[in-house]
Amino acid sequence: MATRDRAVHENVPGSFFVDDTCIDCDTCRQVAPLTFIDADGHSAVQVQPEDPTALRAAARAVLCCPTNSIGSAHPDVVKLAQGDLPEQITDGVWYCGWTSRHSFGASSYLVRAGDGDLWMVDAPRWAPSLVAAIERLGGLAGIFLTHRDDVADAPRYAERFHAPLVIHARDADAAPTAARVITGDDAVTLAPGLTIIPVPGHTAGSQALLSDRGVLFSGDHLWWSRRIGALNASREVCWHSWEEQTASMRRLRDLSFDRLLPGHGGRAYLPDGGMRQGLDALIARMQRPMVES
Numbered sequence: 001m002a003t004r005d006r007a008v009h010e011n012v013p014g015s016f017f018v019d020d021t022c023i024d025c026d027t028c029r030q031v032a033p034l035t036f037i038d039a040d041g042h043s044a045v046q047v048q049p050e051d052p053t054a055l056r057a058a059a060r061a062v063l064c065c066p067t068n069s070i071g072s073a074h075p076d077v078v079k080l081a082q083g084d085l086p087e088q089i090t091d092g093v094w095y096c097g098w099t100s101r102h103s104f105g106a107s108s109y110l111v112r113a114g115d116g117d118l119w120m121v122d123a124p125r126w127a128p129s130l131v132a133a134i135e136r137l138g139g140l141a142g143i144f145l146t147h148r149d150d151v152a153d154a155p156r157y158a159e160r161f162h163a164p165l166v167i168h169a170r171d172a173d174a175a176p177t178a179a180r181v182i183t184g185d186d187a188v189t190l191a192p193g194l195t196i197i198p199v200p201g202h203t204a205g206s207q208a209l210l211s212d213r214g215v216l217f218s219g220d221h222l223w224w225s226r227r228i229g230a231l232n233a234s235r236e237v238c239w240h241s242w243e244e245q246t247a248s249m250r251r252l253r254d255l256s257f258d259r260l261l262p263g264h265g266g267r268a269y270l271p272d273g274g275m276r277q278g279l280d281a282l283i284a285r286m287q288r289p290m291v292e293s
């Protein structure tokens with residue numbers, strides 16, 4: 001529970017505030033960008049939401065914050081906002097919200113496979129209203145984990161929905177109850193319309209998931225940087241091998257997708273060849289001795 005007496009000084013006065021327990025995960029700035037800003041190491045309220053749309057987005061940010069660092073004088077709106085999650089991104093794809101401190105606020109998603117089954121991609125924290133929403137969508141066929149850092153409450157969702165966990169062997173110690181362990185570096189079919197692409201680099205067992213809906217779930221391998229206005233990856237958060245991550249990035253060039261949904265960092269929609277152009281520019285930067293983060 002956020003407390004007013006620990007509010008960061010950059011907040012503008014009003015009904016929403018961020019306190020000093022913020023871990024700077026960026027979630028609120030993505031969910032409600034009109035309200036929250038980066039205040040150098042943490043978030044803060046830059047403009048109090050006034051119109052209903054901005055107010056509802058700020059309320060969703062309260063729910064999505066992994067550390068309960070956002071306070072609000074609108075508990076009624078926050079409660080109503082539970083009904084907004086999962087939030088549909090495009091046909092057959094949803095953002096789960098309800099991020100977990102154990103994955104540093106990583107984004108998780110739901111995606112429909114070609115056979116109609118629903119898959120979770122990485123996991124949020126346990127949230128009964130999300131569980132109920134998933135039930136209404138037909139339950140989970142499985143949970144795909146992009147890498148070891150973004151497991152969060154996946155085992156609990158797996159148990160609740162009798163859904164197998166899927167992880168790569170090189171990160172498998174992070175999910176000891178996984179029912180399916182991917183090995184090697186070849187692409188593997190997860191379900192109709194869903195293909196696993198191993199992308200070692202950020203971690204040894206990182207893997208992306210390609211949906212034939214034109215979506216790539218990239219975990220922490222690749223994201224959109226709002227700061228530089230480009231696709232990005234960073235040595236600063238490369239835990240395994242920058243050389244392998246660069247090689248893995250090259251593997252993505254010829255895949256067919258125009259929407260990028262990462263674990264951390266911004267989403268991207270780059271149609272008409274824009275994704276490939278963006279990847280080429282990023283790969284060129286990655287091959288230099290240093291790359292901007």
Ligand code: SF4
Nearest residue numbers: 022023025026028065
């Ligand atoms: S979502 Fe919460 S922890 Fe993450 S940046 Fe915003 S206030 Fe901080």
